[in-house]
Amino acid sequence: MIRIDLLTSAQERAAIADARWRVWTTLVGGPAILVAALTLIGWWSWALHAEAEVVSRSLANVEATLRSLAPDVEAVREAEALRADLGARVARIEDLRARRATSGRMLDGLSRVVPDDLWLREVREEPGGVAVHGYAGTLAAVSDYVAILGTAGHFDRPVEIVDSQRRERSGGREIVSFEVRLSFSAAVAGR
Numbered sequence: 001m002i003r004i005d006l007l008t009s010a011q012e013r014a015a016i017a018d019a020r021w022r023v024w025t026t027l028v029g030g031p032a033i034l035v036a037a038l039t040l041i042g043w044w045s046w047a048l049h050a051e052a053e054v055v056s057r058s059l060a061n062v063e064a065t066l067r068s069l070a071p072d073v074e075a076v077r078e079a080e081a082l083r084a085d086l087g088a089r090v091a092r093i094e095d096l097r098a099r100r101a102t103s104g105r106m107l108d109g110l111s112r113v114v115p116d117d118l119w120l121r122e123v124r125e126e127p128g129g130v131a132v133h134g135y136a137g138t139l140a141a142v143s144d145y146v147a148i149l150g151t152a153g154h155f156d157r158p159v160e161i162v163d164s165q166r167r168e169r170s171g172g173r174e175i176v177s178f179e180v181r182l183s184f185s186a187a188v189a190g191r
Contacts, residue, residue, distance in 0.1 A: 106130060109155065113148040117141045129183030130155075131162075135175050139164060142178045155182045 110123060110132060117137035124131045136142045142164055150159045164178040 109152060110149070113145065113152055115141050115144055115148075118145050126181075129181055132180045132182070133178070134180075135177055137175060139166075139176055142176055142180075146180055149180070149182060 106125075107123060110120065110130075114120065115136075118134060118141045119136075120132060120134040122131075122133040124133075136145070142161065146159050146161055149155055159180060159182040162179040162181050164176055166174050166176055169175050
């Protein structure tokens with residue numbers, strides 16, 4: 001007897017089903033994956049385009065805001081320049097105020113020790129110190145004045161006589177014109 005088994009074994013049936021599954025996934029799954037990938041790329045492109053539009057609008061808003069702030073920025077720059085100018089003026093005023101106080105103390109120091117037969121004609125502040133011009137009845141009065149200035153403590157030493165000349169006054173009496181140079185003491189200037 002010849003027996004023909006038309007039924008396949010379970011292993012063969014599993015192999016056939018597995019082969020069919022592979023063919024089906026290859027024929028259907030490949031294009032499905034391709035369609036899904038193209039869909040994802042299309043969605044991503046659309047999302048990027050939408051985001052680019054949002055960024056462009058934001059950039060336009062920022063540029064409009066910058067244009068509207070330009071007058072304010074210019075006003076701030078002008079205010080800063082004005083502040084710098086005012087700061088320089090305040091510094092100059094403070095310097096003048098300090099010099100005025102120093103000049104007042106200097107004049108006070110010069111005038112307190114003036115002998116009776118001596119008078120001052122001009123006191124001039126110079127870069128190296130102070131020049132004092134005046135007249136005296138005698139040369140001894142000029143030398144006494146210089147000695148007193150040197151020991152008064154208001155002025156740095158040396159106090160020097162730059163010039164002294166005898167001159168005649170209209171009444172026939174002689175007077176001495178003199179010039180003395182000295183420098184104001186830093187210790188007194190800082191008080």
